[in-house]
Amino acid sequence: MQRERPALRFGLILAAALALAGCTSDREAGADYEGGGFGNATMNNTLMMSGERNIAISLTKKFAADVQNTVNFAFNSAALDGQAQDILRRQADWIKQFPEVRFRVYGHTDLVGSDAYNKALGLRRAQAVVAFLTAQGISRARLEAVVSFGKTQPLVYTQAPNEQNRRTVTEVSGLMARSPQLLNGKYAEVIFREYVSGATQIPTNQVSNQNSAGVGMSGSGN
Template structure:
C-alpha cells in the first residue's frame, strides 16, 4: 500500500509534464492559468450597468457606426495604411474630436492565410497603425486603445484564401474618460445628444424691425 501511494506524486508530475500549459500553472502563482487577462471585467461591466454608463456607451457606439465608416482594410500581409484607409481615418478623427470625453478601442483582424499566432500579431500591428495615424490627427493616445487582436478568428467572409474584407481594423466606442468633469457629474446623455440639442436651437436670435411704411400707416 505504501509503495503505491509513493508513486502517485510521480504520476501526477508526469501528467503535468505532458501538458506545458498545466505544468506552467503548477510551477507559477495560483490562478495564472485561469486568468486570461480579463480579471475584474465582470465587476466593471456590472458597475457600468448600474450607473447607466453601459447604456450610453451602447448608444454612442451605434451612433458612431451609423455616422462614420468604422472599418479600415489592408493589403495582404501588411499593416501599411493606403490612401483610402487614411481618408477613412481622417473622417473618424473628425468625429472623435467632437467627443473629448469618450474613449475608443481599435480591433485588428486578418484573413486565414498564415498561422494563428502570426495572424494575431499582425492584427495587433494593424490596430497600432490605426491608433498611430489617429494620433497624428490630434487624437490623444490616452483615449485610444490598440490592445485587442482577433487575428483570423472573426472573418467577415468565410474562406481559407486571401480576402481583403477580412484584413481590417474596426474602431469602436469603448467607454468614457473617467477623469473628465462632465462624466464625473454623470452627464452621459449630454455627450450622446450634444449635436442633436444644438441643432434644435433657433438659427438666429435677431428680431426683424418693422419697415418705415408700416410705422407710417400705424
C-alpha cells in the same frame, strides 16, 4: 411633486441617444456583431453596474452610423492606404466632438496563416490606426487599448485571402474618468452637442436685411 426616478431618466437619455443613431445604411453581413465585448468580465460587470456599457453601445452604434468604423488592409500588410486614411480622418473629426468618450481599436485578419502570426498582424494594424488617429490630434489617453482578434472573427468565412476580413474596427469603449455622473443631466448635453453645433447659421447680411425689414414694417403699421 413626485421626483423623477433615476431609472426613468436614464431610459429617456438612452432613448435619445438611440434615436440620434438613426438607421444605418446597408452594411456587410456580420457588421452588427463587430463588438469586442467591451473587455474582460470584471470590466464588463463594472460598466453594466454603472450603466456605462449601455451608453458605450448606443454611442458605438451612432459612431458606426455617422462614419465608417472599419478600414481594410492589403494582404499581409498593416499599411494604411489613401482610402483608409480618409476614413480615419472622418473618424478623428467625429471623436473630437465627444471629448468625454474613450475608444478602442480592434485588429482582424483573414484566415490565411497561423494563429500566432495573424494575432501579431492584427495588433500591428490596430496600432497603425491608433498612431494615425493620434497624429490627427486625438489624445492617446482616449485610445485606451488596441486589441487583436487575429483570424478568429472573420466576416466572410473563406480560407482564401479576403479583404473584408483584413480590417480594423474602431468602437466606443466607455467614458473618461473625469466625465460627470451619468444621471446629473450632463450626458444629454454630450449627446445633443453635435445637433446644436450642426445647426445652420444665418449669414450676417441676411440677419441685417431681416432686421431692416422688421423695422420698416413696425413703423408703418398700427
